[in-house]
Amino acid sequence: MSQTITKKLMLFFPKCECEKPIIYHLVKDHNLIVNVFRAKVTPEEEGYLALDVTGTEEDIEKGMDFVKTFNVSINTTGKGIIVDEEQCTHCGHCITHCPTGALHIADMVTREVVYSEAKCIECMGCIRVCPYNACASAF
Amino acid sequence: MKTYEQINNRIESGKAVVLTADEIIDYVEKKGLATAAKEVDVVTTATFGPMCSSGCVLNFGHSKPKIRMSEAWVQDVLVYTGLAAVDVYLGATQLRHNDPANMDHPGEFRYGGAHVMEDLVAGKALQLFALSYGTDCYPLREIRTYFTINDLNQAIMLNPRNCYQNYNVAVNDSDRTIYTYMGTLEPKRKNANYCSAGQLSPLLNDPYYETIGVGTRVWIAGAHGHVYAEGTQHAGGGSRNDQGIPKGGSGTLALTADMKQMSKEFVRGTSFRGYGVSLALGVGIPIPILNEDVLKRTCISDREILAPVVDYSNEYPQNTGKVLSYVNYEQLRTGEIEVEGKKIAVGSLSSYYKALEIAHLLADEIKRGDFRLTEPIAYLKKDTKMKPLVAREKPS
Incomplete structure (x- = not known):
């Protein structure tokens, strides 16, 4: 097997x-x-x-x-949610609205917000709350 | 003891020792206050977050024939024309014409004054539409044209309020989702949002306004601007903790700089669902290490700064002043706080990542000798309190 x-x-x-x-x-x-x-x-x-x-x-x-x-x-490369790294300012507003931790702070010193696509369940919470319009849906 | 002149001489000779407000904490711990005060010339502070009280003055130059604009829109965003003929003030929170606002609640507020400011700095072509009643000296009644920032005589940012010394942590005590300038808040304290760079924030590193005052040269989105007045709602007389750090909003700065010198990544329009449009701006402020006391105050760490937790479903809108509890920024940055026995997930509106980047950019400019420090021409008040607006009967 x-x-x-x-x-x-x-x-x-x-x-x-x-x-x-x-x-x-x-x-x-x-x-x-x-x-x-x-x-x-x-x-x-x-x-x-x-x-x-x-x-x-x-x-x-x-x-x-x-x-x-x-x-x-x-x-197979990208899913329905697109996070535009150019637009993201790493403010961290999305963090509490992302139920799976796909959007998370990877480094506690620089506080960079990182998107792990594998964890995303496409709830679209980030699209609703991002003030910088950095998150979008492919459809 | 050092003077501004001595520090600027060291900057000029390329020998200045410059550290960021987070680096200085460990540096002083290692070297001791007295040694560090002799060695270090400047500590850089920074912040990047949304601040609604922002805007800019634009001068378009004169058309042929001339117009005295009485109503005008840039990118369909209304600008204030109660100034000279072709001067306008563009406000960051102004919505685009026909924006449905909150009619379909919560509104999306996709584009407004702050986005126009971002596009202006980015060098995009923008539409101007202006009307006039016409005069003998300014006969033109209407104009529609396109311009970029390079076509303008002046594009001067004028922010009546920025760099709030400290700020609230917002929660929602109600049983429905609320949409605020502090972000989307889930019911029953499911999440909390804060908005401060904490240990990197300018006025938290100079809590008694000893070096940051009117006339202080500041880094604004890459441009060299200055503090032109105390900020609106500046209230230096609020309650402070043992280290002199305000336990709430307190001090603010009014800032100005030439937008033609700015970089677009630090001037960003923001859309807050259900609330409106605001401008996020990158600001860096150097603190001259004049003596040990000034240095000691720049060593403030997130653990020592308290922020008030406030309910934005009732207490904030009803202006009751009620604070649920105080939490420190070290706790906030773990992503979870505990208030009245309940654990609350924490998000942020201010970008520490960007603030850190700005603090380093400013430190590099100073080390290269490209940024000089200035002594304030007037100091900010330390004893003022915030006054409320009272709805009164017409005085007889």
Whole structure:
């Protein structure tokens, strides 16, 4: 039994693929555990989905190959929340509004605010409270 | 004992010993007060946080034909025109025309005067729209044009209040989320917000205003400006702890500097959900180490500075003056305080990270000989209290 890993993904579904039960097949046919953080279907019938998939590296790869057959773009580098480091002043207002500690003070001397994407559950609390508009949603 | 002249001579010769207000704490502990007072010339202090009482005076120069602006907007933000023909005052908290404010509560307040100031310093092209009633000497009735900061004759920041000596820690005692200038506060004291650079903050390092006064040269967002008056709501006579540190707001400074010399990363528009727009500004102030007493006061640490915890759902808005308790900045910086037996998560509005950066930038400028210190031409009052606004009947 090979080791299971978890990957964060953001999927973009073009108009023609929005009504297909792709995630169902990821679970049923590819043995993946999915944890959806946020999903949205636009009035143009395009879809966005931010999720975690857990499974063996092989299963995840096969699952992604399956997803790719549908014209769905897979973004493994960034999720639905974007923190603009140029805009952030490290004030720390977001800290108490981030339930998982994804936004946290890494160094108690410099008090730099750091964003750990892996911990983000996309609650969007930071977007609501950041005075500098440093946090944004990709969708 | 050193004089301003001696310190400036050392700066000029490139030999000045300059430390930041956090570095000086360990330095004095290691060297002792007497030795350190002889060695150290300047301690740099700094702060970066939102302060609503900010704005700037702009002079556009004259159009052909000329206009005496009676109403004007920059980027659709109303500016004050009750000055000379093409002088305006842009206030940081002014909302953009048609901003819905809190009609759909809590409002987002995406753009206002402070954002115009940020864009101006960033060198962006901005729209001016002005109207006039027309006069014989100023016949033009309307103008719409685009300008950058380089097109202006003057862009002078004029902040009636900045660098609050100390400040409240805000909590929310009610059972609904409240939206304040101290940030978003969750119900039942779920979180607390503070707003001070603590041990780095200028007036906490000079609690009796011995070196910082009217005329003191200060670093404002990279420009060399100065303190032009005591700040509005300056109340130097508030209660102090054993070390002379005010236990609440107390002293403030009125600041001015040329915006053409400023860097955009230290002039930032802020949007406080449900509250409005404010300006976050980076300020650095050098303290000349004239004697051991002045040095001793710059050694203040976060642990020794107390801030009042205040309820912003009822006590602050109703102006009752009630303080729940006092906490120190060392406790605040751990991210958790305890008030009346309850643990509260702590966030901040003032950026210590930026303040530290500014304190180092200013120290470097002084070491290079690019920033000289000035002696105040007038000192700030130490005995004044804050007066309330009383709603009175019309006097007979």
